[in-house]
Amino acid sequence: MVKNQEDDLKPMDKFVIEHLTVSYSDGTESLKDISLNIPANAINVLFGPAGGGKSTLLRVLNRLNDLADVVTVSGRVILDGMDILDPKTDVISLRRRVGMVFARPVVLPFTIRGNLTYGLELAGVRDKSRLNEAVERSLSQAALWDEVKDRLDEPAIALSGGQQQRLCLARSLALEPEVILLDEPTSGLDPISTGKVETSLQELKQNYTIVLVPHSVQQAARVADNAAFFLQGELVEFAPGKEIFAHPKDKRSEDYIEGRFG
Amino acid sequence: MIQRVGFGLITLIALLTVVLILMVVGYIFVQGIPAISIEFLTGYPSDGMRAGGIFPAIVGTILLTLGTALFAVPLGICAAIYLSEYAPENRWTRMIRVAIINLAGIPSVVYGLFGLGLFVIFLHFGTSILAGCLTLAIMTLPVIITTTEEALRAVPQSFRTVSVSLGATRWQTIRRIVLPQSQPGILTGVILGLERAAGETAPILFTAAAFFLPRLPRSPLDSTMALPYHLFVISTQVPGMPIHIQYGTALVLLVFILGMNLIATVIRSRARARRQW
Numbered sequence: 001m002v003k004n005q006e007d008d009l010k011p012m013d014k015f016v017i018e019h020l021t022v023s024y025s026d027g028t029e030s031l032k033d034i035s036l037n038i039p040a041n042a043i044n045v046l047f048g049p050a051g052g053g054k055s056t057l058l059r060v061l062n063r064l065n066d067l068a069d070v071v072t073v074s075g076r077v078i079l080d081g082m083d084i085l086d087p088k089t090d091v092i093s094l095r096r097r098v099g100m101v102f103a104r105p106v107v108l109p110f111t112i113r114g115n116l117t118y119g120l121e122l123a124g125v126r127d128k129s130r131l132n133e134a135v136e137r138s139l140s141q142a143a144l145w146d147e148v149k150d151r152l153d154e155p156a157i158a159l160s161g162g163q164q165q166r167l168c169l170a171r172s173l174a175l176e177p178e179v180i181l182l183d184e185p186t187s188g189l190d191p192i193s194t195g196k197v198e199t200s201l202q203e204l205k206q207n208y209t210i211v212l213v214p215h216s217v218q219q220a221a222r223v224a225d226n227a228a229f230f231l232q233g234e235l236v237e238f239a240p241g242k243e244i245f246a247h248p249k250d251k252r253s254e255d256y257i258e259g260r261f262g
Numbered sequence: 263m264i265q266r267v268g269f270g271l272i273t274l275i276a277l278l279t280v281v282l283i284l285m286v287v288g289y290i291f292v293q294g295i296p297a298i299s300i301e302f303l304t305g306y307p308s309d310g311m312r313a314g315g316i317f318p319a320i321v322g323t324i325l326l327t328l329g330t331a332l333f334a335v336p337l338g339i340c341a342a343i344y345l346s347e348y349a350p351e352n353r354w355t356r357m358i359r360v361a362i363i364n365l366a367g368i369p370s371v372v373y374g375l376f377g378l379g380l381f382v383i384f385l386h387f388g389t390s391i392l393a394g395c396l397t398l399a400i401m402t403l404p405v406i407i408t409t410t411e412e413a414l415r416a417v418p419q420s421f422r423t424v425s426v427s428l429g430a431t432r433w434q435t436i437r438r439i440v441l442p443q444s445q446p447g448i449l450t451g452v453i454l455g456l457e458r459a460a461g462e463t464a465p466i467l468f469t470a471a472a473f474f475l476p477r478l479p480r481s482p483l484d485s486t487m488a489l490p491y492h493l494f495v496i497s498t499q500v501p502g503m504p505i506h507i508q509y510g511t512a513l514v515l516l517v518f519i520l521g522m523n524l525i526a527t528v529i530r531s532r533a534r535a536r537r538q539w
Contacts, residue, residue, distance in 0.1 A: 064427055096429040106420040109443055118438075119428035168424075175429065 014040040014179060014209040015061065020075035022056050022065070030056040032233045034075070040209045042225035043201055045241065047214055048256065052230035054213045058181045061211065062098035063091045079179075096123060099172030103184040103215075105164035107156040112148055115156045115167060119175045134174045142170035143200050162193025169200065179209045187215040198223055217257055221245040229253040287520075290512050297510025306476060311500050316511055318475050322391075322486035323518065325479065326470065327460045329395030330402055334459075335452055337399070338406030342448075345407070346414040347436055366404035371464035373401040378468035392482040394470020398459040405458065409451025413444040446533030453526040457519050463490040473499075489515040 015038040022031040031053040038044050046054040059065040060077060063084060077084050084094055096119070108115050116135045117125075125131060135152065139145040144166040148159070156167060165185060172180055182201075186194040201210055201223060214220040220227055224241030229250070237250045248254040305315025349355040377397025387393040417440050425435040441448075459465075471491040479486045493511045496503050 062427065064423070067423065067426060092429050092431060095427055100427040102420070102424065102427075104420070106418075106424045108421060108424060108439060118425075119430075122428065122430050122434055122438075171428065 012040040013037040014079065015211075016076075016078040018076040018078070020057075020060065020073070020077060022053070022060060022071060022073050024068075024071055029233050030071075031060075034235045036228060036235055036238055038209065038211060039226060041205055041207070043205050043210045043212055043223050045212050045214055045220045045224035045227040046230060047217060047220040047227060048230035048236075051232070053233045054230050055183050057230075058100070058183050058211060058213060060085075061179070061181055062095050062100055063089070064095075064100065066091065096175050097177050098179040098181060099175060099177035100181040101165070101168050101172055101183065101185045103187050105161060105168050105188070107159070107164050107167055110156060111153045112156045112159070112167065113152040115171050116174045119171065123175070134176075138170040138174040139167075141173050141200065141204060142166040143196050144170055160193075162189050162196070165189055165193065166197060166200070169197065173204075177208070179211065180204065182210065182212045184213050184215040186219065194219075217259070221257075229256065231256070287516065290509055290516055293506065294509035294511075294513030297506040298513065302507075302510055303514070307474060311474065311496050312503060312507070316487075316489070316492060316514065318478055319487040319489045319492040319511070320514060320518075321478055322471075322488040323460055323490070323515070325391055325486060326394055326398060326466065326488055327456055329391055329482070330398040330459045331452070331456055333396060333399035334402040334406055334455065338403050338452070338455070339410050339448060341403070341407045342410035342414060343436060346411045347432065347440065362404045362407055365400075366408070368401075369464075370401060370462050371467075373397055374465040374468050376400070377465060382469055388483060389468070389470060389472070389485045390483045391470055391479055391486050394466045394486070394488075395482075397465045397469045398462065401462070401465055402455040402459045405455035406451055409454065410444075410448045413447025413451065414440055416447060417443045446529050449529050450526045453522050453529075457522045457526075460522070461490055461515065461519050463494050466491055489518065 015036075017034055017036045017038070020031055020034040020036075021029060023029040034053075034057065046057060048054060056065065059068070060073060061079075061084075065071050065073070073085055075085070079094075079098070082089070108118060110118065113135055116138055117131045120131060120134055125134075136145060136149075139148060144163060147163060148167075151158075156164070159167060165188070169180075169182075169185065186197050189197065198219070201212070204210060205225070212223065214223070221241065224245070226238065227241045227244045228238040229236045229244065229248075229252075231252055237244060237248060237253045239249070244253065245257060248257055302315045303320065304317050306317055308314035345355065345358065349358075374397065377393055377400070381387045381393035381396050382389055385393075387396075421439050421443070422435050425439050426432070430438070463471075466488055470486055471488055472485040473495060475485070475487050489511060493508065493515060496511065497508050
């Protein structure tokens with residue numbers, strides 16, 4: 001994906017979310033009438049107290065909520081002009097376009113290489129050189145190549161927690177997605193590993209759209225190009241990161257950012 | 263003080279089970295070993311079972327066990343995959359589960375009668391290996407289904423979520439992650455189930471077993487001798503039976519089943535050492 005001048009001037013919206021409401025089978029609404037445009041090639045942060053609906057929104061964006069017990073979803077979520085909530089949407093190819101990294105690093109019970117090639121092999125890629133190329137590229141993008149290049153065929157579980165999480169990031173990147181969703185990806189990591197992940201994200205946003213649920217307000221403020229504040233299923237405020245963290249418009253965002261409730 | 267008495271008591275009870283097992287096995291071993299010879303293992307019974315070997319019974323038990331596996335293993339594993347990976351949690355699946363648990367509790371002689379009615383008489387299989395295997399398979403299914411389902415559920419849910427998020431279908435996830443990871447558990451369950459089938463007398467009593475056959479079975483529709491039934495016959499139906507032949511037969515059956523048990527244990531402990539979660 002090559003960025004051209006025009007994109008710089010006029011940021012494209014990767015996702016257009018219109019009146020999205022998600023409720024669980026017991027009637028509780030997890031997201032209430034959310035409308036939001038998520039720009040491409042930026043780090044978009046969804047933050048707010050626990051239970052606000054951030055993770056739910058992430059899981060709608062790649063239809064992973066299909067796995068959850070009976071959820072009703074209404075509204076529209078448009079990815080590059082295609083409504084992904086349409087029942088006719090090919091969720092498999094959607095999930096290849098919209099990758100996800102979870103809070104706890106979950107390495108699959110394979111080798112390091114096996115973790116990285118898993119998604120591609122499912123997609124039918126058999127060509128060894130293409131797989132190897134994807135392994136090296138994705139590991140480099142996740143700033144892990146130098147640490148593991150000599151042990152690609154060892155079990156992935158042998159890696160440290162921080163390395164595992166970067167492996168999970170690399171595993172999503174190996175599929176060359178367009179969007180990467182990250183759900184508190186650094187919540188279990190030490191500050192040094194957290195720093196490495198954040199640095200990778202800054203580079204990745206050149207080519208990818210990133211949607212991040214941060215594990216703290218501090219992290220949100222550090223990395224956000226745009227930030228959306230969620231409170232009890234409602235989108236309170238969505239603004240460029242510089243604005244929302246310096247001068248929040250809504251009283252509730254201000255209270256949360258300044259730590260008056262949490 | 264009370265705690266120490268309690269622990270002592272529990273240790274004692276645990277020891278007692280070990281002692282009991284050793285006693286049973288040891289007794290049969292000591293009594294049976296004089297009967298064991300090449301001739302006993304490879305020869306046919308003679309003199310109204312009072313002499314000769316038990317070869318046809320050994321072959322029969324192996325055939326019945328393999329035949330049971332042929333029917334029960336694929337069916338049981340598929341049922342477990344459905345219950346664990348596809349079935350929604352609702353009244354219907356709860357009913358299936360209750361049925362399976364109850365099926366496991368039915369006395370084996372009832373399976374025997376059922377097999378007699380359905381396979382031997384209604385389906386005209388006659389007293390045959392086929393009818394016996396099918397009866398044993400039905401009896402074994404609940405064990406295989408429940409242990410397999412447990413093994414599948416033991417695979418962390420997060421593996422499935424991650425796999426799906428990487429563009430895998432449900433079946434690809436099962437094929438490439440869930441089944442390989444649960445394979446040792448499934449194998450253990452399969453062996454435990456078949457072990458029970460191998461040692462049962464009642465289900466084959468009316469469906470497959472022959473009192474005496476001077477030859478090996480030639481087709482699945484032949485009846486067959488089998489170790490547990492043979493043991494029953496020579497212990498109760500034949501007057502003037504030399505005792506060492508009874509214990510010899512018991513010993514062969516015991517070694518057969520303990521051997522299967524050993525295989526299951528080895529598989530399990532090897533897998534535990536290799537497990538990555």
